[in-house]
Amino acid sequence: MAEEIRAEMVANVLTVSVAEGDAVHDGDALVLLESMKMEIPVLTEAAGTVSSVAVRAGDVVQEGDLIAVVDS
DSSP, X not given: OEEEEEOSSOEEEEEEOOOTTOEEOTTOEEEEEEETTEEEEEXXXXXXXXXXXXXXXXXXXXXXXXXXXXXX
C-alpha cells in the first residue's frame, strides 16, 4: 500500500532527507519544512520504501501539496 505524504501548511522546504529507493522506518523524517520561523519535520507513519519525492530544497509547498510517496 502506498502512503502519500502531503504538506499540512504553506512552508518552505529546507532540506530533503530521503531519495527515491531509500528504506524508511516509522517516524523517520523525510523533509524539514520552515513556516513562520519554525522548523517542522515531516515524518513517515509506516515503514517502507520511498517511491517518489516531489519536492526539493528551496521549494515552497502549499497545504495539501504532495511531498513524497512511501510504499509499505
